[in-house]
Amino acid sequence: MKCKSCREPAMVDLPSHNAAFCGPCFLRYFSGQVRAAVKAQAMFGPGERILAALSGGKDSLALANELLEQDCRVSGLFVDLAIPGSSDRARAAVEDFCRARGLDLVVVDLAAEGLAIPEVKRRVRRPVCSVCGKIKRHFFNRAAARGGFEVLATGHNLDDEAARLLANTLRWDGAYLSDQGPLLPAEDGFVRKAKPLYRLTEYETACYCFLKGIEVHDAPCPYSRGATFTSYKRLLDDLEHNSPGSKFAFYDGFLNRGRPAFEAQQAGLGQGLSPCPECGSPTSGDICGVCRIRRLLRGED
């Protein structure tokens, strides 16, 4: 296979784009996809401050690296979940990455917040991953709001987004379908959220990290029961294999033609939000879900 742009031997094969690229041409293509995403969704403008949530995995580090190289005003955020044998290694990968690039890093320590995930797992009866996800999103938003960032960026890629869309569609979950997407505008105490990698697959972010020499933390979390949405990803991969480009067409078609209908249907159905009396985060209930878990762990409920 030869590079579509320069005819050198190709390193990355992209049937979905009817192309293969050598290393340098692939990296140019990758940057172009991120720029196209930022522009198409008006994610952020020059000078706006971006907080990038970093897990230590390939997607979030690829995101931060690319935003830095595009001269965005980006800082990193790491939420230390305090999971033995996992969080310390992820944290080291993130700290090394940021140090090597002079990237500012904000760290939230869940143990210090009284919310160490192993403790949460012991005390809360729901599956730990749903609670952990909720806690992470809470602190992403809080760190961005407190730090005065205009936008919170996450490393979700096309595979993540298309799999989530398929899951929401199979349940015809109107509420989720009305606001799933690569951009969530700021609202009621929530900062704007953006997913600049939504046009790129996880194969592409993995190639990017390899070619950029980025050391990623790829050991799975000990509480993980396998990657999220695994079966949906597999279904979409089969589809993509037989009909290259269909994964992006499914997701992009939803954004352009599906979501507006769900937005119209859900308009006015959202619950009003008010600040949590304990932490100030927006909530539809009395105290927010995370403060409720914190109370439970303190033995007050």
Add this chain to the structure above:
Amino acid sequence: MIRVRLEPDGKILEFPRLNTVLQLLNRLGLRFNQVLVIRGPELLTRDRRLYAGDELTVRRVTSAG
């Protein structure tokens, strides 16, 4: 002999005869976009030839958790 290191598991496999990356992927039951096939500083596409003495890394791209 071609030596293949699987990541993230760290398992090492040896194959006496393989001509191309595609043959290797078929033997492993993998699609080309599920893994990176790495030889030294290079990523190998499906059509690339393999040679006796090659040391390859096959790295899964799916993030777990």
